[in-house]
Amino acid sequence: MLVSNVKGVEECDGYPLQLEIEEMRTEETEFNAFVHRMLPKVRYDALRIAAAAAGCDLPEALDATDEDALRRVHTALCDVHVVKGALVCPKSGRRFPINNGIPNMLLHEDEV
Amino acid sequence: MPITRPEETGPPENFYDVKEARKYTSSSRIISVQADIADRCIELLNLEPGKKKFVLDVGCGSGLSGAALERAGHEWVGCDVSRDMLRIASEREAAAAGGGDDDDDLVQHDMGLGLPFRDGTFDGAISVSALQWLCYDNDSRQSATKRLGRFFASLYRCLKSGSRAALQFYPESDAQATLIASAAARAGFAGGVVVDYPNSTKARKHYLCLSMDRHAARPAAEEPRRARGGVVVAGGGERAPKRRKTGKKPAKDRAWVLRKKEYQRGQGRDVKDDSRYTGRKRKDRF
Numbered sequence: 426m427l428v429s430n431v432k433g434v435e436e437c438d439g440y441p442l443q444l445e446i447e448e449m450r451t452e453e454t455e456f457n458a459f460v461h462r463m464l465p466k467v468r469y470d471a472l473r474i475a476a477a478a479a480g481c482d483l484p485e486a487l488d489a490t491d492e493d494a495l496r497r498v499h500t501a502l503c504d505v506h507v508v509k510g511a512l513v514c515p516k517s518g519r520r521f522p523i524n525n526g527i528p529n530m531l532l533h534e535d536e537v
Numbered sequence: 538m539p540i541t542r543p544e545e546t547g548p549p550e551n552f553y554d555v556k557e558a559r560k561y562t563s564s565s566r567i568i569s570v571q572a573d574i575a576d577r578c579i580e581l582l583n584l585e586p587g588k589k590k591f592v593l594d595v596g597c598g599s600g601l602s603g604a605a606l607e608r609a610g611h612e613w614v615g616c617d618v619s620r621d622m623l624r625i626a627s628e629r630e631a632a633a634a635g636g637g638d639d640d641d642d643l644v645q646h647d648m649g650l651g652l653p654f655r656d657g658t659f660d661g662a663i664s665v666s667a668l669q670w671l672c673y674d675n676d677s678r679q680s681a682t683k684r685l686g687r688f689f690a691s692l693y694r695c696l697k698s699g700s701r702a703a704l705q706f707y708p709e710s711d712a713q714a715t716l717i718a719s720a721a722a723r724a725g726f727a728g729g730v731v732v733d734y735p736n737s738t739k740a741r742k743h744y745l746c747l748s749m750d751r752h753a754a755r756p757a758a759e760e761p762r763r764a765r766g767g768v769v770v771a772g773g774g775e776r777a778p779k780r781r782k783t784g785k786k787p788a789k790d791r792a793w794v795l796r797k798k799e800y801q802r803g804q805g806r807d808v809k810d811d812s813r814y815t816g817r818k819r820k821d822r823f
């Protein structure tokens with residue numbers, strides 16, 4: 426489950442969600458053009474923070490020709506699976522728990 | 538015998554429990570039906586051929602519809618309210634892992650509260666047999682109109698501009714299909730409901746085909762009609778496949794004529810054989 430990706434994708438009132446990790450697993454996958462297509466879709470700054478939480482260092486600014494940096498982005502995006510943890514909304518403090526790799530984004534009807 | 542619709546029994550996360558999730562995913566009949574519907578949804582998305590796209594599967598359940606996306610070579614993200622269905626989806630995925638990039642994401646979420654994705658994330662969205670669940674209020678604070686409104690508004694936002702959504706659902710009535718289609722229109726989508734096999738109670742399927750581009754909407758619904766119409770008529774079994782529910786009334790085209798003739802034959806009437814002139818417009822005389 427590639428939470429770092431979901432992480433880049435999900436926002437709470439426009440704020441990127443903070444990632445907390447209790448348990449994670451890495452699994453190597455083939456490096457391919459997927460990274461190039463995903464990059465425009467994720468907010469790089471948010472991905473970088475999430476990757477840091479998972480122990481992957483990403484450069485502050487990404488140079489699209491830097492193969493090594495791209496490989497690290499790929500690792501953060503595709504290979505890191507957060508098994509247990511949480512996504513926290515920095516604004517409301519609302520925690521969305523992650524269990525078995527599936528984030529639970531359920532809200533109550535009165536929270537929307 | 539009146540069958541209760543599962544939608545009437547309470548919230549979906551209660552219906553799709555551990556037992557139902559297992560049963561659902563181990564039935565070969567269900568697997569093949571869901572795969573066919575999902576394939577049809579993917580066809581209706583009209584994605585650029587040969588390209589890997591990033592597609593959202595709303596109400597992904599145990600991943601039967603997602604499997605079709607994988608087969609078509611797309612990357613997908615699934616969202617569903619039922620934890621038990623999602624658990625099977627993630628198990629299935631783990632079992633399939635090792636085969637390269639099946640790094641698909643699952644998120645537990647109620648689509649009636651709006652989808653939790655960033656703007657412009659997806660190249661398309663499909664949904665198989667889930668949308669009708671939004672029409673039932675399971676608690677005094679829920680309102681179908683509001684939930685549909687939130688869903689379509691959030692769907693509109695998280696799709697990349699110009700992309701499409703193909704959502705198959707089982708409406709309880711025509712009124713329900715209209716309710717859903719008008720909620721989509723209110724969110725800014727163009728398009729309408731396409732009905733496959735309208736004459737068969739069993740095979741009949743409703744697809745809500747949505748487009749963000751007003752001009753692209755019409756061909757989206759009509760192209761596949763012709764394509765399928767041909768196949769189906771040749772097969773001789775099912776009759777004419779599709780009809781647009783909303784928007785402009787369908788033209789009485791060749792497929793319509795053939796369907797009508799087939800029906801008349803079925804009634805035992807004397808009907809002219811089909812030829813290449815069938816359904817052609819007559820010359821204006823004056």
Ligand SMILES: C[S@@+](CC[C@H](N)C(=O)[O-])C[C@H]1O[C@@H](n2cnc3c(N)ncnc32)[C@H](O)[C@@H]1O
Pocket residue numbers: 549550553571595596597598599600601602616617618619622646647648649664665666667670671
């Ligand atoms: C008939 S199953 C279809 C599952 C999958 N698409 C397939 O083809 O096998 C319907 C699914 O819709 C989900 N669902 C119903 N209401 C939902 C809602 N409000 N938000 C998200 N998912 C919902 C249910 O949990 C269930 O898994």
